[in-house]
Amino acid sequence: xxxxxxxxxxxxxxxxxxxxxxxxxxxxxxxxxxxxxxxxxxxxxxxxxxxxxxxxxxxxxxxxxxxxxxxxxxxxxxxxxxxxxxxxxxxxxxxxxxxxxxxxxxxxxxxxxxxxxxxxxxxxxxxxxxxxxxxxxxxxxxxxxxxxxxxxxxxxxxxxxxxxxxxxxxxxxxxxxxxxxxxxxxxxxxxxxxxxxxxxxxxxxxxxxxxxxxxxxxxxxxxxxxxxxxxxxxxxxxxxxxxxxxxxxxxxxxxxxxxxxxxxxxxxxxxxxxxxxxxxxxxxxxxxxxxxxxxxxxxxxxxxxxxxxxxxxxxxxxxxxxxxxxxx
Amino acid sequence: xxxxxxxxxxxxxxxxxxxxxxxxxxxxxxxxxxxxxxxxxxxxxxxxxxxxxxxxxxxxxxxxxxxxxxxxxxxxxxxxxxxxxxxxxxxxxxxxxxxxxxxxxxxxxxxxxxxxxxxxxxxxxxxxxxxxxxxxxxxxxxxxxxxxxxxxxxxxxxxxxxxxxxxxxxxxxxxxxxxxxxxxxxxxxxxxxxxxxxxxxxxxxxxxxxxxxxxxxxxxxxxxxxxxxxxxxxxxxxxxxxxxxxxxxxxxxxxxxxxxxx
Numbered sequence: 001x002x003x004x005x006x007x008x009x010x011x012x013x014x015x016x017x018x019x020x021x022x023x024x025x026x027x028x029x030x031x032x033x034x035x036x037x038x039x040x041x042x043x044x045x046x047x048x049x050x051x052x053x054x055x056x057x058x059x060x061x062x063x064x065x066x067x068x069x070x071x072x073x074x075x076x077x078x079x080x081x082x083x084x085x086x087x088x089x090x091x092x093x094x095x096x097x098x099x100x101x102x103x104x105x106x107x108x109x110x111x112x113x114x115x116x117x118x119x120x121x122x123x124x125x126x127x128x129x130x131x132x133x134x135x136x137x138x139x140x141x142x143x144x145x146x147x148x149x150x151x152x153x154x155x156x157x158x159x160x161x162x163x164x165x166x167x168x169x170x171x172x173x174x175x176x177x178x179x180x181x182x183x184x185x186x187x188x189x190x191x192x193x194x195x196x197x198x199x200x201x202x203x204x205x206x207x208x209x210x211x212x213x214x215x216x217x218x219x220x221x222x223x224x225x226x227x228x229x230x231x232x233x234x235x236x237x238x239x240x241x242x243x244x245x246x247x248x249x250x251x252x253x254x255x256x257x258x259x260x261x262x263x264x265x266x267x268x269x270x271x272x273x274x275x276x277x278x279x280x281x282x283x284x285x286x287x288x289x290x291x292x293x294x295x296x297x298x299x300x301x302x303x304x305x306x307x308x309x310x311x312x313x314x315x316x317x318x319x320x321x322x323x324x325x326x327x328x
Numbered sequence: 329x330x331x332x333x334x335x336x337x338x339x340x341x342x343x344x345x346x347x348x349x350x351x352x353x354x355x356x357x358x359x360x361x362x363x364x365x366x367x368x369x370x371x372x373x374x375x376x377x378x379x380x381x382x383x384x385x386x387x388x389x390x391x392x393x394x395x396x397x398x399x400x401x402x403x404x405x406x407x408x409x410x411x412x413x414x415x416x417x418x419x420x421x422x423x424x425x426x427x428x429x430x431x432x433x434x435x436x437x438x439x440x441x442x443x444x445x446x447x448x449x450x451x452x453x454x455x456x457x458x459x460x461x462x463x464x465x466x467x468x469x470x471x472x473x474x475x476x477x478x479x480x481x482x483x484x485x486x487x488x489x490x491x492x493x494x495x496x497x498x499x500x501x502x503x504x505x506x507x508x509x510x511x512x513x514x515x516x517x518x519x520x521x522x523x524x525x526x527x528x529x530x531x532x533x534x535x536x537x538x539x540x541x542x543x544x545x546x547x548x549x550x551x552x553x554x555x556x557x558x559x560x561x562x563x564x565x566x567x568x569x570x571x572x573x574x575x576x577x578x579x580x581x582x583x584x585x586x587x588x589x590x
Binding site: 213 | 559588
C-alpha cells in the first residue's frame with residue numbers, strides 16, 4: 001500500500017490518551033509494513049512532552065504547535081490538519097466526542113472517503129480498505145469496503161482494536177507548525193462545566209442494580225429501588241433513563257456518565273451499547289436481564305436471564321429477602 | 329429563526345430484534361417497526377422550542393423514499409411548519425457523503441439560520457452533520473446538549489467525557505448535531521397525526537435540486553457494505569434456564585459466591 005497513514009493523537013493535561021496505542025495497532029492491521037505518522041496538535045511545553053512520549057511508539061511524529069491550539073477545538077484543528085496532511089493520506093481518529101466533531105468535516109475538506117466508528121480492520125485490497133462496523137446498537141455487524149484512492153478519514157471505536165506491546169524506539173519529531181498559518185473560527189471555546197454531584201456516588205458502590213430502557217416508565221423505578229435495597233445495592237442506569245429524566249445524570253454509567261468498578265453489576269433492560277460498557281471497569285461479575293436474547297449485553301455478561309425484568313426484579317427481591325432471613 | 333432539521337426513518341432497535349436476511353446482504357426488513365431516529369426527534373423538539381422564543385419556522389427534511397414520508401408527517405403533527413421529502417432513484421445507494429450532498433443542495437435552495445441533525449443514526453455513525461457543515465463552510469458542533477440564544481450567536485454545550493459539558497459560542501448560520509436528553513420531546517398522539525394526514529408534503533428530486541446523478545447514489549459512493557453478519561464475540565453469557573423463581577435462586581447463589589450479597 002502506498003498511501004501514507006496518520007494517527008491523530010488525543011491528549012489531555014499532558015497525558016496521551018489510550019486511543020493512541022490502539023490507532024497504532026489499527027495502522028498495522030491495515031498494512032503490517034506501514035510506517036505510521038503520529039499527528040500531535042497542541043501548544044507550549046505540553047505538546048513537546050506529548051511528542052516525546054509518542055515518538056517511543058510511532059516511527060515518525062509530526063508536531064503542529066500554536067497558541068491558538070491550546071484547547072482542542074475541532075474547528076481549528078481541522079483547518080490546521082487540512083494544511084498539513086498530504087493528498088491521498090489515510091487519517092485515523094478515535095471515535096469519541098472529539099473524533100466525531102473533527103472527522104466528518106475533515107474528510108470533506110481533504111476530499112477523502114469517510115468511514116466512521118470502525119470496530120475491526122481486515123486490511124487493504126487494492127484501492128479498498130476493508131473494515132468492520134456495527135449497526136443497530138451492535139445487534140449486527142457489517143464488512144465495509146472503503147475506496148481509499150483519494151485518501152480516507154477513519155474513526156476507530158475506542159477499545160475495539162487492542163493495543164499491542166511495542167518495542168520502544170526514539171523517532172524524529174518533525175515540526176509542521178509553520179505550514180499552519182493563521183487560524184480563525186466561528187466557534188469559540190468558553191468553558192467546561194463539571195457535572196453536578198449526585199445524592200449517591202455510584203463509583204464507590206460494590207453492587208449496582210442498573211436499569212435501562214427496559215424499565216419502561218418512571219413509575220417502575222421503585223421496582224428497581226426495592227431490589228437494590230434488598231441487595232444492599234444502589235440503582236444506576238444507562239443513558240435512556242437519564243434522557244427521559246427518570247434518574248439524575250449522576251446515576252448514569254457510561255463514557256458520557258460515570259465510570260464504575262463494582263463487584264457485581266446487575267444490568268436490567270440494558271442493551272449494552274459500547275458507550276455504556278465503556279463506563280464499566282474492573283471486571284465485575286455481570287448479570288444481564290433482558291427479554292431480547294440478541295441484546296449485545298449478553299456477549300459481555302457472565303450470566304444472562306432472558307425474561308421480562310419487570311416480572312423478574314420483584315421475584316429476585318423477594319428471594320434475596322428470604323435468603324437473608326435464613327442466614328440470620 | 330429559520331431552522332432545518334434533517335431527520336431519518338430507521339428501524340427502532342428497542343422494538344425489534346434485528347435478524348439477517350437469508351442472503352446475508354441486508355437485515356430482514358419485513359415486519360420491522362420503523363420510527364424517526366431518536367436523536368432526530370430531540371432535534372425537532374429543540375427547534376420548536378427555539379422558534380417559540382425567537383419566532384420563525386421549523387422545516388423537517390429527509391433523504392429517502394415515499395415510505396419515509398410517515399416520519400415527516402409525525403414531525404408536522406409535533407409542530408413543525410414545513411416538511412420536504414428529498415427523493416429520487418438517483419439517490420439510492422448513497423453513502424453519507426451522498427446524503428450530505430443532497431441536503432447541501434436543499435439548504436442552498438432555501439435560507440436557514442440553523443441546521444440541526446441527530447447526533448447519529450441507528451445504522452450510521454455521526455457523519456452527516458459534520459460533512460454538511462464542511463460542504464457549506466458553516467461552523468459545526470457535535471453532541472450538543474444545550475442551546476441558548478445569544479443575540480446573533482448561540483451558546484451551546486457539547487457532551488464530553490465523564491458528564492462534563494464543553495461550552496462554546498458559535499456564529500450563525502451553523503450546523504449542530506443534537507444529543508438525546510437535551511429536552512423532553514412532546515408527545516404525538518394519533519389524533520395529531522390524523523390532523524396532518526392530508527397535508528401535502530413537497531418532494532424534490534435530483535433535477536429540482538440541481539444534482540447530477542454521478543454526484544450521489546451507488547456510483548459516487550466510496551463506502552459500500554459487502555455483507556452483514558452476526559458477530560461471534562467470545563463465549564457470551566451463560567443463560568440461566570427455568571422459572572423466574574428457580575433462576576432467582578441460582579442467581580443468589582452465584583452473587584453470594586462473588587461476594588456481592590452479605
